[in-house]
Amino acid sequence: MMKMFKDKKGVLLGPTLTLAVATVIIIVLLIIFFIFVQFMKPVSPGELPKVTLKSQILPSLEAYLNTPVKVQNQEIKMSDLIRLSKIDSSYKNVLESKTKGIFDKVYGNKYRLEIKNLVYIPYAEFLPTYDSAESITIPEKIDITLYLKK
Amino acid sequence: MNRKGEVAADALMLWWRIFLIAALVFFVWVIVGSKFSFKQDIRPAEAALLSNQIADCIISDGVIKYDFDIDRCFLKDGYYVNASLTSFDSDFKKEEVTGNSLEFSCGLIEKGTVTKQPPSCARQRYYALIDNKGKIEKGVLNLLVGIEKYDENV
Numbered sequence: 001m002m003k004m005f006k007d008k009k010g011v012l013l014g015p016t017l018t019l020a021v022a023t024v025i026i027i028v029l030l031i032i033f034f035i036f037v038q039f040m041k042p043v044s045p046g047e048l049p050k051v052t053l054k055s056q057i058l059p060s061l062e063a064y065l066n067t068p069v070k071v072q073n074q075e076i077k078m079s080d081l082i083r084l085s086k087i088d089s090s091y092k093n094v095l096e097s098k099t100k101g102i103f104d105k106v107y108g109n110k111y112r113l114e115i116k117n118l119v120y121i122p123y124a125e126f127l128p129t130y131d132s133a134e135s136i137t138i139p140e141k142i143d144i145t146l147y148l149k150k
Numbered sequence: 151m152n153r154k155g156e157v158a159a160d161a162l163m164l165w166w167r168i169f170l171i172a173a174l175v176f177f178v179w180v181i182v183g184s185k186f187s188f189k190q191d192i193r194p195a196e197a198a199l200l201s202n203q204i205a206d207c208i209i210s211d212g213v214i215k216y217d218f219d220i221d222r223c224f225l226k227d228g229y230y231v232n233a234s235l236t237s238f239d240s241d242f243k244k245e246e247v248t249g250n251s252l253e254f255s256c257g258l259i260e261k262g263t264v265t266k267q268p269p270s271c272a273r274q275r276y277y278a279l280i281d282n283k284g285k286i287e288k289g290v291l292n293l294l295v296g297i298e299k300y301d302e303n304v
Contacts, residue, residue: 007232019163019170026170030177037181052198059205062276064210067279068286106239106290107276 007075057134060106064146067136069098077139082115086142095119103146112147193270193297199271200224202296204231213279214291220246230269230296237280241289251298270297 020069032081041048071094077100090120096119103121112130113121128146137143168200207223208214220233237243256271275293 010182015163016159019166023166025171026174030174034177034181036255037185040185051199051273055198055202055205056276059209059212063209063276063278066212067288102277102288106275 001130022025053132053148053150057132057148058136061116061134061136061144061146064102065098065136065144067098067102082118082138082142082144083140085118086140092118096121110121114143114145116143116145118134118142151160165192181212191270193299197270197272197295197297198279200229200231200297201274201293204233204293204295205274205276205291208233208277209276209291213281216242216244216280216282216288218244218246220248228297228299230294230298232292232294234292235278235280235289236292237282237287238240239289240287242280242282244289250298252298253294256294256296271295 042136065082066078067078068075069078069081071081071084071091078095081091081095081098085095086128095115098119099113099115099119103113109122112123115121128149130149133145133147135143155255166177204223205218207221208218214235216235218235220231224231226248228245228249229253232245232253233248234245235243252271255265255269256273258265259268259271260273271297272295276293278289278291280289282286
């Protein structure tokens with residue numbers, strides 16, 4: 001083997017060196033690949049329930065915003081009541097009770113609804129963590145977010 | 151170097167190349183396999199997707215028609231679907247069921263009971279408006295999708 005490197009003509013020295021360098025490069029690449037794979041996260045089956053939870057939110061929010069409500073003998077949509085409450089805070093209590101009346105029946109105590117700077121149900125300083133959330137923005141840039149937990 | 155030595159060196163280099171390629175393939179297989187090769191049950195994803203598909207099919211702008219029909223929403227092969235719509239404002243209640251009932255098995259799984267070859271279940275609950283013959287009522291849609299097909303999808 002050593003004779004190869006000592007060849008006077010250097011016939012085999014070139015290919016041998018190339019092969020040695022290639023070996024080192026391959027080992028380095030394998031180490032990098034190994035480290036890279038360690039950071040990759042396989043799909044966890046445990047994340048699927050969160051997906052099913054998330055998909056319930058948007059249709060429910062859409063139905064909520066289209067829900068007809070009677071305010072001062074006039075039938076309006078919930079989205080209109082939200083906008084009205086934003087302008088006139090005297091409607092806030094009606095909005096809160098109507099919203100609570102709907103979502104309590106559907107999700108019990110496993111939800112949280114936020115209408116930014118207006119209504120927070122339930123209102124609490126320290127909240128439990130929720131598994132999923134989705135938002136809808138209605139005109140006048142009012143964000144409505146529904147959080148759900150399992 | 152004599153002719154015999156040259157041939158031996160060439161052969162050695164050839165075998166070294168073959169060894170390198172084999173080692174490369176082996177280590178990639180070992181590294182990737184150790185991280186990703188485990189038995190994966192795809193049925194929960196299938197149940198979740200099917201459930202979303204049915205909800206999209208029967209809910210339009212948050213409204214469900216009183217005579218909704220789930221049969222047109224998917225191919226029924228191997229699935230159990232129970233869609234139950236209940237009004238908060240009246241006595242209206244409608245239940246649509248298709249496939250062999252997995253209600254009991256799904257109930258057991260949800261309670262944490264371990265069974266052999268269990269079905270996969272997705273239960274969803276939507277707030278919805280019901281178009282009850284022109285009258286809009288508030289209500290809830292409960293969807294349960296169960297999939298058996300254990301041997302095919304696990």
